[in-house]
Amino acid sequence: MSSIIIDRISADDGTLECSVRTSADLERFFSDESFRTSYDVSIADVPDGVLAIPVLAQVCPVAWANGADVYVDEVDATFARALEEVKESLCEMHDFLEGGTLYARRTIEPEPTTGDESGLLFTGGVDSTCSYVRHREESPTLVSIRGWTITPDSADDEKWDALRSRVSSFAADHDCETAFVESNMLSFLDHPMLLAHYKRHVDGGWYSSVGHGLGLLGLCAPMAYARGMDDLYVAATHWDGIDLEWGSRPDIDDHVRWAGTQCHHDAYELTRQERIDVIADYVRTEDPDLQLQTCNEQMAGNCGECEKCYRTAVGLRLAGLEPADHGYPFADSDYHRLRRSLERGDWVLGEDERHMWADIRERASETEPATPAERMFFEWLETAELDELISASEPPLSHRLLRAGARNAPTTVYNTVYPAWLTAKTGLRHVRSDR
Known part of the structure; x- marks a missing residue:
């Protein structure tokens, strides 16, 4: 029977460490870390x-993809019930997920700490900044996570x-606290192997399409319990009416x-342009120097030349703001x-971007262009075939062959050629995030 066993959990001050054992058929999905x-x-x-909770939030989707059961000594009863509901949603979204059962020797219902505090997953992008504006009266703790789009590798230290x-500067300016979380969740899992098996089923990567809603929120559980957080918000990427297979949804x-x-999955009722409108109203009334960070190419300021920078700048123009004033x-x-x-x-554009440019096009049709250049662009956008702008984003043939070979290779063979997977890892990972 396929199984994942949470073997040992230790907590030392601010560090959590867990070891995991799996049945032989699932070993390939986990590294030695x-x-x-x-x-x-x-x-x-x-x-x-x-x-x-943090380790269960990472391994349970892998178990569900393989019809495997998960075993743990002790689990919070509220979270155990939540996992059943999340499993139902994910299995309904992805037909390749088979499900599985969580077995715990003990379920506990600890007395919650009461701090009357809230938290918000925050990067300073459009989505998380909109959520901050909506919940600023709560002075939410701004939670930033290293482990997904910014890896634990030393190469990402500068990012x-x-x-x-x-985030610290934003928090200081807005009288908020910060919380920084660092995890190896995607190197603990063998993410290239997960892609090798499931990329054909998902639009994007394993974590973006399946794991990141449960995974990122679950990482925060010990910190939230220690701080007494009643509510934890994660900003929506998509909005009502967009039915994409995405790992973070209401x-x-x-x-x-x-x-x-x-x-809470926040601001799902607002399109991206409407979220920029919320930010624009806040800028005009309270924070004229607000800076956003959404760049696909760099973390220290926006390059101004990638698709997301251009898309955000056009959205700011449509909301009546001057992009140069906001980064x-x-x-x-x-x-x-x-x-x-x-x-x-x-x-490389996907369905996300098609919807976002369609959102911009709809707003542009209701807005008087401010300049001749803007008018010409919006007239072109009005008749552009957005479906034709979407790239297939299929990786090179060599990567497809690697995936096919990895799916069928015995674990011992796979381990021998693992360095080749590490070389291909960057090309296989396709992450979209605007939080």
Whole structure:
């Protein structure tokens, strides 16, 4: 029987470590690393049933993809019930998921800590900034996570330092606290192997399409319990009416909960342009110098030349703001460059971007252009075939062959050629995030 066993859980001040054993057929989906997460608050007094949540949030979707059962000594009863609801949502979304059962020797219902505090997963992008504006009266703790789009590898140290600095500065300016979480959740899992098996079923990567709603929220559980967080918000990427297979949606995130904490998928009722409108109203009334960070190319400021930078700058213009005032070098001449890049297919675009450009097109049709260049771009966008702008984003043939070979290779053979997978890893990972 396929199984995953949570073997040992230890907490030392702000560090959580877990070891995991699996049945032979699932070994290929896990690296040799223990699962580790560090917090900037002590978790020494957090109950073991809550300490189990971060690792369960990562391994359960892998188990469900293989019809495997998961075994743990102790688990928070509220989270155990939440997992059943999340499993139902994910299995309904992805027909390749088979499900499985969580077995615990003990389920506990610890007395929740009461701090009357809330938290918000935050990067400073459009989505998380909109959620901050909507919940600013709560002075939410701004939670930033290293482990997905910013990896624990030393090569990403500068990116993490830039994010920490930016979020800390935003928090200081807006009288909020911060919480920084670092985890090896995607190197603890063998993410390239998960892609090898399941990329053909998902639009994007394993974590973006399946795991990140439950996974990122679950990582926060010990910290949230220690801080006494009643509510934890994660900003929506998509909106009502967009039915994409995506790992963070209301029917996933709103189910996630544990003793004392309820998670919320926030601002799903607003399109991306409407979220920019919320930010624009806030800028005009309270924060004229607000800076956004959404760039696909760098973390320390926006490059102004990638698709997301251009898309955000156009959205700011449509909301009546000057992009240059909020972190985006943008001039009328950029409309021509943007159109040319879209027509030439310079960027890998998917269904997400098609919906977002359609949202911009709808708003543009209701807005009087401010300049001739803007008018020309919006007239082109009105008649552009957005479906033709979407790239297939299929990796090179060599990567497809690697995936096919890895799916069928014995684990011993796979382990021998693992370095080749590490070389291909960057090309196989396709992550979209605007939080």
